[in-house]
Amino acid sequence: MTDATDRRKLLIVERKLENNRGHHHTQVSALKMLLPEFDANVVAGESYDGFLGTAVGKLSAKSIKLARLRSRLQHGTAPQRFGALFGGLKLAHSVRLPSSAFGASLATICRQLQLGAADLIIVPTADLDSLESAVELATILADKAPRVCLRFLNSELGDRDERIRAKRLRAILRRLPANILLFTETEELADYFRNHFKMPVEGGFYLPCSVPATVVPDAQVNREPRFRIGVFGEPRPEKGSQRLANIVAALAELADTGSPLLIDFVIQGSAADFREGGIYGDLRGFLDGEQNIIVSPQDNRISPEEFVKLFHSVDAVLLPYERATYCLQGSGVVQDAVAGYKPVIHTRGMSMMALLTHGNGVPATTDREFAEAIAVVATDQGRFQQGTARAAAYFQDALATNPLLPLLGTSLQGR
Numbered sequence: 001m002t003d004a005t006d007r008r009k010l011l012i013v014e015r016k017l018e019n020n021r022g023h024h025h026t027q028v029s030a031l032k033m034l035l036p037e038f039d040a041n042v043v044a045g046e047s048y049d050g051f052l053g054t055a056v057g058k059l060s061a062k063s064i065k066l067a068r069l070r071s072r073l074q075h076g077t078a079p080q081r082f083g084a085l086f087g088g089l090k091l092a093h094s095v096r097l098p099s100s101a102f103g104a105s106l107a108t109i110c111r112q113l114q115l116g117a118a119d120l121i122i123v124p125t126a127d128l129d130s131l132e133s134a135v136e137l138a139t140i141l142a143d144k145a146p147r148v149c150l151r152f153l154n155s156e157l158g159d160r161d162e163r164i165r166a167k168r169l170r171a172i173l174r175r176l177p178a179n180i181l182l183f184t185e186t187e188e189l190a191d192y193f194r195n196h197f198k199m200p201v202e203g204g205f206y207l208p209c210s211v212p213a214t215v216v217p218d219a220q221v222n223r224e225p226r227f228r229i230g231v232f233g234e235p236r237p238e239k240g241s242q243r244l245a246n247i248v249a250a251l252a253e254l255a256d257t258g259s260p261l262l263i264d265f266v267i268q269g270s271a272a273d274f275r276e277g278g279i280y281g282d283l284r285g286f287l288d289g290e291q292n293i294i295v296s297p298q299d300n301r302i303s304p305e306e307f308v309k310l311f312h313s314v315d316a317v318l319l320p321y322e323r324a325t326y327c328l329q330g331s332g333v334v335q336d337a338v339a340g341y342k343p344v345i346h347t348r349g350m351s352m353m354a355l356l357t358h359g360n361g362v363p364a365t366t367d368r369e370f371a372e373a374i375a376v377v378a379t380d381q382g383r384f385q386q387g388t389a390r391a392a393a394y395f396q397d398a399l400a401t402n403p404l405l406p407l408l409g410t411s412l413q414g415r
Contacts, residue, residue, distance in 0.1 A: 009119040010038035011146070013106065015059045016125055017044040020051045020304070023209050023332040027124040028052060030207040034402060038120060043109060057109045059102045064129055070097035071128075071159070075167040101129035103136025110141060117179075119146040120408070124207060126150035127158030128168050131180075138177040149181045149404055151205050154329035155192055169197055176200070183403060186330040188351040202403040204354070206395070209332035210307050213339040213396050227378040229345075230314035231267040232307075232333050234300055235279045240320030240347070243367060245282035247320060250371035252286075252293045263293050263378055266314050268300040311336055316377050316384075319346040320370055326350040338395045341388040343381075345373045355395055359387020 012031055017024040032040045044055040069087045072080045098104065106121070115121075121137075123130045134148040159165040176182075183205035184190040190203030235241035248265060255263070265286070273280045274287075274297050286295040298310060317337040327349055334352045337344045337360075344356055348363035355361075362377060364370040377384065 007037065007039050009113060009115050009146075010035055010040040011043060011056070011106075011109070011113070011115060011119070011121045012040060013043045013059075013102075013121060013123045013130070014125060015043075015045050015064075015102075015130075017042070017052070017055075018047045019049050024125065025052055026209050026304070026332075027207050030209075031122055031124060034207070034399075034404075035120070035408075041113065043106070056113060057105065059105060063098055063105065064101040066097050067099075067101035067129060067132065068159075070099070071164060071168055073097065075164045075171075076161075080164075100132040100136040103133035104140065106133060106137045107140040110137070110146065115146045116144050117146065120149065121146050122149045122151070122404075124151050126152050128165065128172070129158055131157075131172055131182075132168070134180050135172055135175065135177060138179060145177075145179060147179045147181060149183065151183045151185065151207075152189065152193070152201070153185050154325075155189060166197075169199075173197060173199060181404070181407060186328065186351040187354055189328045189330075192328055204398060204403055206335060206398050206402070208339060208399065209335045210304060211311055211336040211339040213335075213392070213399055226262040226264050227316075227381075228264045228266050228296075228314040229316045229318050229374060229378070230311065230342075231265060231318050232311065232336075233268060235269050235273055238322045238325040240322055241279050243320050243370075244280065246367040247318075247370045247374075248283060248286060248293060248295065250367045251374055252291065254371055254375055255292045261292070261378060263374065265293070265295045265318075266298055266310070267295060268298045270300055271297075273297075273300075311340055311342075314342065315381060316343040316345060316374075318370070318374065319344060319350070320364075321347045321350055323347050323349045335395065338388075338391045341392050343377050343384040343388060345370060345377060354398070355391055358390040358394060360384060360391040361387075 010031070012028050014024050014028060017028065028042055041056040042052065043057040043059060046058050046061045048055055048058055072083065123134070130150055134150060137148065138145045157165055157169065159168065182199060182201040184193065184201055184203045185205055187203035190201050193199040193201045231244065233239065244267070251263065267280060269280050272278050274284065275281055276284070283295045286293055287297070302310065317333060319331065319333060321331065326347065328351055330352045334344060334355055338355045344361045346356060346361055346363060348365045362373040364373045
């Protein structure tokens with residue numbers, strides 16, 4: 001048994017962790033489960049409300065803004081540089097801007113917690129600010145710097161200016177320290193970074209989201225006359241939320257009015273989303289429950305426990321995501337669906353194909369194709385039982401063989 005004084009420290013840096021919403025808090029708990037031999041602490045966003053316990057530090061929003069201005073001064077066009085210079089003077093009353101968004105702050109926290117080279121920092125939602133901060137941290141602490149693991153979730157990396165983003169990334173990769181480890185969630189995103197930037201990155205760094213990946217559900221197929229299909233999370237354009245009314249209408253046209261099967265769309269959103277003018281306003285005609293196709297609005301501000309219960313209540317998950325956004329970045333709902341043994345009706349060509357090609361996913365492109373796919377899953381649920389079980393087994397194995405673990409094993413053996 002390891003003595004408490006010998007236990008290594010883990011610092012989880014999650015700038016977007018502020019309150020009990022989204023997947024940021026689930027990533028913290030997942031990392032603690034992945035690395036139980038580490039004593040974990042959390043660095044959160046400036047507005048963190050303490051719902052997960054005390055954070056050892058909070059990252060200043062002002063320092064992040066200043067670091068963004070510095071990137072414009074370094075890599076921007078002449079107008080961008082002038083604007084950044086003016087912005088720095090206005091925000092900080094100085095032309096001297098920080099080398100990174102929070103590298104110096106992390107160095108201070110590491111010293112306070114006495115983190116050293118045997119310890120670990122993980123940024124589960126990393127971006128360019130995180131990468132630049134990790135390099136500054138390594139420069140400040142030198143041989144006493146912990147290993148830093150950065151996990152990227154999308155290709156935008158927190159900077160919408162494609163030209164500046166590429167310049168920032170290439171500049172930082174030229175001086176990347178050996179103790180900074182780069183990962184992505186999806187294999188598709190890792191391939192993109194390797195091909196476009198020769199980036200030393202590993203894909204497949206999954207973390208369980210809301211639904212645990214260890215519980216095997218009852219194998220019985222839903223025999224109720226109601227088939228429930230879930231649409232989860234905050235409605236957003238890139239998630240195809242505005243397409244939902246057309247998909248439901250197309251399904252209504254397909255439905256046999258004499259069929260005993262009732263298809264119930266379980267959709268999360270605010271009351272305003274379902275009112276006239278809201279993103280789901282055109283679904284109001286399906287709220288009365290007098291048709292074969294009905295819509296059941298669900299609050300989008302529920303507790304994690306309530307969300308898991310709601311998720312388990314559906315028979316399949318609908319993801320009409322925009323391919324332009326989701327061809328590289330992943331979705332926590334995909335992981336929840338796979339962990340929960342749910343068939344997934346998804347946009348053709350989206351990422352996370354490693355989780356959706358086991359006989360558990362049905363791809364579609366047009367609204368009509370989505371409607372047809374829903375009808376297939378609803379009328380032949382048994383067809384997807386083996387596929388969802390295979391996908392869940394694959395996901396459990398992927399979690400158990402996280403690409404970070406072999407690197408930590410090598411590190412342990414050498415100490």
